[in-house]
Amino acid sequence: MTSTARDVIQALAELADEKVAVGSARFFKTGPGEYGEGDVFIGVRVPATRGVVRRHRDLEPPEVETLLDSPVHEHRLAGLLILVSQCTTAARAGEDAVVEKVARFYVDLVLRGRVNNWDLVDSSADHILGTWLVEKPRDLIFRLAADDDLWRRRVALLSTFAFIRRGDASTTLEVAQRVLGDRRDLTQKATGWMLREVGKRVDRALLTDFLDRNAAVMGRTALSYACEHLTAEERAAYRAQR
Template identity: 25%
Template sequence: MHPWIEHVHLALIPLANEKDANYMKAYLRGQFEFYGIKSGPRREALKPLFSKKSFPGAVEIPELVDELWSKPQREYQMVAVDMLIKSKTQLPVEVLSSVERWITTKSWWDTVDMLATHVVGSLFNRYPEQTAQYISKWRRSENTWLRRTALLYQLKYKTNTDVEMLSVIILENRSDSEFFIQKAIGWMLREYSKTDANWVVSFIEQHSIEGLAKREGLKWLNRKG
């Protein structure tokens, strides 16, 4: 075990809570083991390890994330995601292949959405050509989580959103009844409605977006109205 991860382990163990662990495991449909540590206490306990003095260099991050990803307790994957978000502006373009592996390994919305909206979103801004090659592959993938990532990577782009690309990816996926795809379409439309409400309303009407995607897409506008 890498020394930094050993320190993570030693910081988390005292916070383990069996009752919360059982609840968390049930909430994520029994897919993962948990120590039962909520995000606030986890991050507080690891503050010293995330300080400038103790935090690993960007070159080490992918290897450390791989090690954290291999551990059974879900808290380790969440630590890995926090590491990636903290270092997202220093990550090299070569990390894209690893990001694809993390998206498709131990996949669920709690890790995938953070990787999509923070890590992939940042990588696209810094390395648009290389990241676009992955997005092009992901949006047509049979893997739901890769397609969800392709839908969500622009979530925080606001006025920098490539609406033409967003339109194409949504239309490619609109007929997929998978909950996590429809939810992602709606979430992306809802978030972009805060930037360009008219575009979102027009897009939904023009392309007959229905069901969950439409409800989610118009939620902010309906609440605002």
């Protein structure tokens, strides 16, 4: 029997823990004026959520959409992880049409503001959007990077991790250049993280060249993350340029 959103919601409810919910609400900054303002947690830890997802990977798009339209964070995370599973399985099987269908659905969810916390972005962007665009033009990523919305911009950054893992740093460097002036903490961290991975996984020289040109205007957090695997002397030299 095909799973439904109700099945997923019930399974998560059985794992809910009020104390965990309180801690998660604090950790994900759900207070007034914070980046996760209004997000609702029921207190299901991520490994437990993944266990539920493994049992309901066959969820149809309308049912996934029900999960993503929920105000409950864990419902949205489960829906996204189901999409990740479906996209990954299709990509391995060479089912390009399925990958595209899932990715377009995902982009619609992003544009509707349903992928709206950093863990939701980080667990899905490269596995879905990045996977779809590995061998395609990257215009959509650049449009998301140009958007002032925090989560769309983070989706653009994190989706490039799929390219980094394949040895392609060009899109990451272009997106990082475009968002360099964004001083929001979550953009800074994502930018620095992706730059660090360029140096670690693709070519150290690409990272140092980027830093040679941009360190003086980078935010402290982005620069700190980007330099993590450089020598102490290099880190000090780049920080001195600010």
